Structure formats: structure tokens, C-alpha cells
Amino acid sequence: xxxxxxxxxxxxxxxxxxxxxxxxxxxxxxxxxxxxxxxxxxxxxxxxxxxxxxxxxxxxxxxxxxxxxxxxxxxxxxxxxxxxxxxxxxxxxxxxxxxxxxxxxxxxxxxxxxxxxxxxxxxxxxxxxxxxxxxxxxxxxxxxxxxxxxxxxxxxxxxxxxxxxxxxxxxxxxxxxxxxxxxxxxxxxxxxxxxxxxxxxxxxxxxxxxxxxxxxxxxxxxxxxxxxxxxxxxxxxxxxxxxxxxxxxxxxxxxxxxxxxxxxxxxxxxxxxxxxxxxxxxxxxxxxxxxxxxxxxxxxxxxxxxxxxxxxxxxxxxxxxxxxxxxxxxxxxxxxxxxxxxxxxxxxxxxxxxxxxxxxxxxxxxxxxxxxxxxxxxxxxxxxxxxxxxxxxxxxxxxxxxxxxxxxxxxxxxxxxxxxxxxxxxxxxxxxxxxxxxxxxxxxxxxxxxxxxxxxxxxxxxxxxxxxxxxxxxxxxxxxxxxxxxxxxxxxxxxxxxxxxxxxxxxxxxxxxxxxxxxxxxxxxxxxxxxxxxxxxxxxxxxxxxxxxxxxxxxxxxxxxxxxxxxxxxxxxxxxxxxxxxxxxxxxxxxxx
Amino acid sequence: xxxxxxxxxxxxxxxxxxxxxxxxxxxxxxxxxxxxxxxxxxxxxxxxxxxxxxxxxxxxxxxxxxxxxxxxxxxxxxxxxxxxxxxxxxxxxxxxxxxxx
Numbered sequence: 001x002x003x004x005x006x007x008x009x010x011x012x013x014x015x016x017x018x019x020x021x022x023x024x025x026x027x028x029x030x031x032x033x034x035x036x037x038x039x040x041x042x043x044x045x046x047x048x049x050x051x052x053x054x055x056x057x058x059x060x061x062x063x064x065x066x067x068x069x070x071x072x073x074x075x076x077x078x079x080x081x082x083x084x085x086x087x088x089x090x091x092x093x094x095x096x097x098x099x100x101x102x103x104x105x106x107x108x109x110x111x112x113x114x115x116x117x118x119x120x121x122x123x124x125x126x127x128x129x130x131x132x133x134x135x136x137x138x139x140x141x142x143x144x145x146x147x148x149x150x151x152x153x154x155x156x157x158x159x160x161x162x163x164x165x166x167x168x169x170x171x172x173x174x175x176x177x178x179x180x181x182x183x184x185x186x187x188x189x190x191x192x193x194x195x196x197x198x199x200x201x202x203x204x205x206x207x208x209x210x211x212x213x214x215x216x217x218x219x220x221x222x223x224x225x226x227x228x229x230x231x232x233x234x235x236x237x238x239x240x241x242x243x244x245x246x247x248x249x250x251x252x253x254x255x256x257x258x259x260x261x262x263x264x265x266x267x268x269x270x271x272x273x274x275x276x277x278x279x280x281x282x283x284x285x286x287x288x289x290x291x292x293x294x295x296x297x298x299x300x301x302x303x304x305x306x307x308x309x310x311x312x313x314x315x316x317x318x319x320x321x322x323x324x325x326x327x328x329x330x331x332x333x334x335x336x337x338x339x340x341x342x343x344x345x346x347x348x349x350x351x352x353x354x355x356x357x358x359x360x361x362x363x364x365x366x367x368x369x370x371x372x373x374x375x376x377x378x379x380x381x382x383x384x385x386x387x388x389x390x391x392x393x394x395x396x397x398x399x400x401x402x403x404x405x406x407x408x409x410x411x412x413x414x415x416x417x418x419x420x421x422x423x424x425x426x427x428x429x430x431x432x433x434x435x436x437x438x439x440x441x442x443x444x445x446x447x448x449x450x451x452x453x454x455x456x457x458x459x460x461x462x463x464x465x466x467x468x469x470x471x472x473x474x475x476x477x478x479x480x481x482x483x484x485x486x487x488x489x490x491x492x493x494x495x496x497x498x499x500x501x502x503x504x505x506x507x508x509x510x511x512x513x514x515x516x517x518x519x520x521x522x523x524x525x526x527x528x529x530x531x532x533x534x535x536x537x538x539x540x541x542x543x544x545x546x547x548x549x550x551x552x553x554x555x556x557x558x559x560x561x562x563x564x565x566x567x568x569x570x571x572x573x574x575x576x577x578x579x580x581x582x583x584x585x586x587x588x589x590x591x592x593x
Numbered sequence: 594x595x596x597x598x599x600x601x602x603x604x605x606x607x608x609x610x611x612x613x614x615x616x617x618x619x620x621x622x623x624x625x626x627x628x629x630x631x632x633x634x635x636x637x638x639x640x641x642x643x644x645x646x647x648x649x650x651x652x653x654x655x656x657x658x659x660x661x662x663x664x665x666x667x668x669x670x671x672x673x674x675x676x677x678x679x680x681x682x683x684x685x686x687x688x689x690x691x692x693x694x
Contacts, residue, residue, distance in 0.1 A: 206649075225649065226649075227649040227650050227652065227653040228617065228649065228650045228653065271653075271657050271660055272650075272653030272654055272656050272657040273653055274652075274653060274656070276649065276684075276685065294686070295684055295685040295686070296684070297684065315683075315684045315685070315686070316686070318685070318686045318689075319685055319686075322656065348649075348681070352677075360677065363680075
């Protein structure tokens with residue numbers, strides 16, 4: 001409308017050569033020209049086509065919107081004043097339609113008032129050109145916007161790619177997390193005597209918490225903390241969990257598990273990646289707690305009786321995966337605990353929690369909780385509360401791992417393995433073992449014998465009971481037959497600890513003596529009959545008198561005998577009392593533990 | 594600069610000073626610091642005077658460092674470490690591998 005001569009100098013049309021930049025694209029830019037004046041439209045179209053551009057020219061705002069949808073132009077030259085839908089309104093529609101892609105819109109206007117020109121940009125234009133059009137300026141603006149548009153496209157595609165990667169990564173993490181969660185699933189953690197707090201991101205923080213029961217009923221618990229974060233920190237958890245759960249179920253003691261895990265990690269982890277860990281065994285029935293600590297903070301024991309810190313296990317070992325296994329001390333320390341005592345394990349996330357002033361929660365503050373005389377049953381919550389109070393709003397407690405285990409002789413495996421295979425059809429077989437003093441000094445043969453027994457007849461569903469019988473007979477032969485330990489020691493206060501210390505002392509000095517174990521299996525109707533005979537070279541004991549005492553319920557010891565009898569059809573002693581033979585019967589279908 | 598490096602006049606003692614937090618973010622710089630002119634140096638000193646905190650990844654880096662400069666025969670001293678850092682290193686038994694003063 002009312003446009004002055006549209007193009008300054010028609011002769012200059014010839015001067016406008018296609019530039020390299022505009023032509024460099026595989027496809028020429030497509031420009032939508034919108035003007036209600038046919039003459040101007042045609043001039044502009046010719047001008048742009050000379051520049052090597054593809055042009056779509058329309059005569060109204062409404063047409064502009066329609067052809068924007070069909071033609072998908074790269075850029076728009078828009079007249080402002082048009083009858084009907086004017087340039088501003090058309091721009092608004094086009095902006096709505098173009099979503100997040102960048103379509104430069106340049107207003108072509110006869111206006112020269114600065115405020116009105118500013119209006120162009122306010123109403124969604126990217127720039128403006130005043131009539132009459134200077135072809136050189138027009139070309140420069142189109143080039144500038146074309147460049148900007150390419151830049152925008154590159155950034156957008158990178159952003160989309162990043163978002164896509166992010167999405168994949170998240171998905172992969174989710175899958176990995178599912179796998180890790182399954183591997184880490186330790187049925188032992190469901191025990192009613194275990195409370196724990198583990199960050200939902202624990203696996204990718206490199207934190208590891210496992211608990212499982214030995215067939216003989218002791219609880220094994222492991223707290224681990226891999227160096228670093230992310231997948232690299234998580235990757236080692238799989239072999240560790242496999243070894244821990246597998247060996248515990250087979251009855252191996254902590255030192256052998258520590259050695260095995262170290263061996264494995266030493267082999268697979270790159271230098272600089274290691275596992276700081278604490279492994280403990282709680283034999284609640286015998287009031288005995290043993291632990292191996294390498295590189296994690298002290299295990300603390302809260303005594304229920306005095307409501308005070310009753311003991312601790314301090315890291316004295318290298319973390320796992322650093323040293324060759326023969327240079328690693330795998331021995332455990334032991335202490336006596338009482339029913340009701342609380343055992344606390346935690347990662348350095350607890351003492352190293354910080355508040356808004358960047359101060360550490362510290363070991364001292366943690367241990368103060370143990371010296372305030374709290375009821376044992378509330379201490380765990382108390383520690384978490386103190387931690388929260390200290391942190392204030394500073395950080396969420398998402399890297400805190402804290403575990404409390406209550407010494408509870410009645411707690412046992414909450415979940416029997418449901419995937420245990422059915423026994424093999426009963427057959428006739430036997431196996432004998434003989435252990436010299438030398439082999440007994442450094443080696444616990446129970447897991448190995450259990451393994452033979454389980455593999456041969458596949459009596460997994462009877463594992464706990466058979467282990468109990470075998471362990472009772474074997475330990476009697478060792479502790480009383482060869483080491484001549486006196487059970488009455490256990491009755492005194494602190495006696496349990498003394499008893500086990502004495503056992504270790506005597507075992508280390510054991511010079512002579514042998515234990516023979518014979519396993520004999522026979523078919524018995526639809527099931528089998530397992531005879532376990534254990535014989536030692538010790539002096540034996542007055543089994544007649546012991547059995548009579550048991551009958552009259554007068555005996556202070558010999559609970560083992562009662563336990564064996566509760567699952568066996570017979571238990572007989574012979575010789576001088578140094579040979580014991582128990583017969584364990586089984587049938588298909590029974591014995592799910 | 595999270596890290597500064599000093600070499601004695603005879604080139605035998607390399608002192609690396611770590612400022613602020615010693616964690617994985619200084620990994621590259623730390624490696625360059627001990628890789629540079631490693632042939633000549635016989636002793637390394639890690640100066641933790643301005644080190645606030647060491648995380649487990651950095652402890653792993655210390656092991657890699659130790660291996661790189663001679664493993665069991667490496668001569669590495671750690672000086673001026675704050676109480677918390679000494680505690681962490683002791684917990685990990687690193688006092689058996691590094692001379693902590």
C-alpha cells in the first residue's frame with residue numbers, strides 16, 4: 001500500500017550475483033515473500049531469484065500463513081501493512097506454527113518512524129528493511145540470517161542428540177540398576193534384627209551392602225565402598241556379591257571370603273580402583289562377633305547392658321583389590337557380644353557429612369551418640385536424627401549408608417533359597433576324610449565336606465540341618481576331643497570370648513591328633529539315610545553319664561547332642577566316647593527349610 | 594590452579610602441592626605433574642598444606658602415582674596433611690606405602 005518506488009535502481013538487479021554462501025547449501029534457501037502490491041512482489045522475487053534463492057510469493061497475510069504450512073520456507077520477507085490479516089498477525093500465526101525451529105522473519109516496511117520500526121521487532125520480527133529496498137543490504141541481511149539459522153540448526157541438533165544420549169544413558173542405568181539390584185539382593189538383609197539406610201543411588205556411589213547366613217546359622221554381613229562413582233564404581237559389585245553370597249551359603253568363614261574377593265578384584269580392577277570394606281560374622285548363639293576391616297571407618301558396638309560404647313573394630317587392613325592376596329592379612333578379630341547389643345557399620349559418608357558451614361559431622365560427633373546413654377532400641381534413629389539436625393537443609397542424606405545389627409540369638413535366615421534343586425534319586429555312596437593336626441591348624445574343612453555332600457546327593461533342602469549335625473560332631477571332636485577345651489568356661493561372664501581365644505591359642509599349638517569323618521549314604525525306601533561318623537584321637541568322654549544327665553535335663557552343656565537328636569533318627573557314641581555316629585534320614589518332598 | 598609443582602635445583606626432588614579438594618577433577622593435572630621430568634626425580638613430596646579433603650578416587654590416584662614412580666621402591670612423602678586426611682590415609686593403610694609426616 002502506498003509504497004514509494006519499490007526498488008531503488010532496477011539496474012542494480014544485474015549486479016546482484018549469487019554469492020558463495022547462499023549457494024553453498026545443498027538446496028537453495030526458500031524465501032516466502034509476502035506483499036499485497038504485485039509490482040513490488042515481482043521485483044523482489046526477481047531480485048531474490050538472481051541471488052540464487054528459491055522464492056514463493058503471495059499477496060496477503062492469510063495466504064502467507066497457508067503457504068508457510070505447505071511450502072515450509074526457510075525465511076520470510078513480510079510486508080507490514082496489508083488489508084485483512086496484516087504482517088504482524090501473519091507473523092504471530094507463523095511463529096505459532098514454526099514451533100522451536102528458527103524461521104527468520106524480516107519486515108519490509110515503508111514506515112520510517114523509529115518507534116514503529118521498533119514495533120516490528122516487538123511483534124515477532126527478527127529485523128526490518130525499509131522501502132525502497134537496497135539490494136546489497138537485502139542480500140547481507142539474508143546471508144546473516146542464513147548463517148544464524150545454520151548455527152541455530154547445529155545447536156538444536158546437538159541439543160537433540162544430547163537429549164537422546166541422555167535418554168539412552170538413563171535407560172541403560174535403569175537396566176544396569178535392575179541387574180545390580182538382583183545380584184545384590186541379599187535375603188539376609190530382610191532379617192528383623194537388621195536396620196539399614198542405603199542411598200537409592202548407592203550402587204552408583206560404589207556402596208555395597210550384603211548379608212547372608214551360613215548354613216550353621218551365623219550371619220555374614222559385608223559393607224563395601226568402591227573408589228569413585230558411576231558405572232566404574234558399580235561394576236565390581238557383581239563378582240563381589242556372587243562370591244560373598246555363594247561362599248557364605250556354602251559355609252565358608254570370613255577370612256576365606258576376604259581372600260577370594262581380594263583375589264578376584266586384584267585380577268579385574270584397574271590400578272586405582274579398590275574396595276574399602278568391612279566383613280563381619282555374628283554368631284549370636286555363641287555371643288561371638290568377628291570382623292575384618294580394611295579401609296572403612298570403625299565398626300562400633302553399643303553395649304545393651306551399660307548403654308555405652310562397648311567395643312570397636314578398627315581398620316587394620318588394606319582395602320580389597322590393592323595387594324596380592326598373600327600379602328593381605330585375612331584374619332579376623334573377635335570379641336564377645338551379648339544379646340541386645342547393637343553393631344553399627346557405616347561408610348565415610350556419615351562422619352564426612354557436612355553442614356552449610358562446610359564443617360564435618362565427624363567421628364567424634366557420631367561417637368557422642370554412643371555416650372549419651374540412649375536406649376539401645378532408639379540409638380539408630382538417634383544417629384540419623386543427629387545427622388539430619390547437623391546437616392540442616394544443606395544436603396540430602398543421599399550418600400549416607402548406615403547399618404545396625406542387633407545381637408539376637410533367635411534371628412535366623414528369613415528366606416530359604418527357593419530355587420534349591422530337588423535331591424538326586426538316593427544312591428549308595430560313601431566318602432571319607434582324615435585331617436591331621438597340621439591341616440586343622442590353618443583350615444576349616446566343614447565347607448568342603450558340605451560341598452561334597454550337597455553335590456553328590458543334592459540335599460540342598462536339608463542343608464541347614466545336615467550342616468548343624470556335621471558341624472556339631474566335628475567341632476566336638478576338635479574342641480573337646482583334640483583341644484580339650486572345657487565348655488564350662490562359656491558360662492562365666494566374658495567366658496565366650498575367653499573360650500574362643502583359648503581355642504585359637506590351642507589350635508595354633510596343636511601338634512598331634514587326627515579327626516576322621518566318614519559320610520555314608522544308603523537308599524531308604526523312597527528317600528535316603530545319611531550316616532555321619534566322626535572320630536578323633538582324643539581321650540573321649542564319659543558319654544554314658546552325659547546321656548543320662550541329658551535324659552534328666554540336668555546337663556548344663558551338651559545342647560549340641562539334643563539338637564542332633566532332634567533331627568536324626570539316632571546318635572551313638574562308641575569307643576571311649578571319641579567316635580560319634582549320627583543317622584539323618586530324608587525323603588523326597590520333606591525338608592524344605 | 595589446583596596444583597603447583599616445584600623441582601629442586603638438582604632435579605631430584607619433585608614437590609607437588611595440591612590446593613583445595615583432592616579428587617578426580619585434578620586427575621589430569623596430577624598425572625602431568627608427576628609425569629613431567631620423571632626420569633630425573635628420585636623423591637616425590639606431596640604437600641597437603643592447602644588440601645582440604647581427599648576422596649577415595651584421589652586415593653586410587655595415589656596408588657597409580659606410586660606405581661608410576663617405582664612401586665615398592667618409590668620414595669614418596671606426604672607432608673602437612675590435616676587431621677582428617679591423615680585419618681583417611683591411615684584407615685586405608687596408606688601409611689604403609691607412603692611416608693606420612
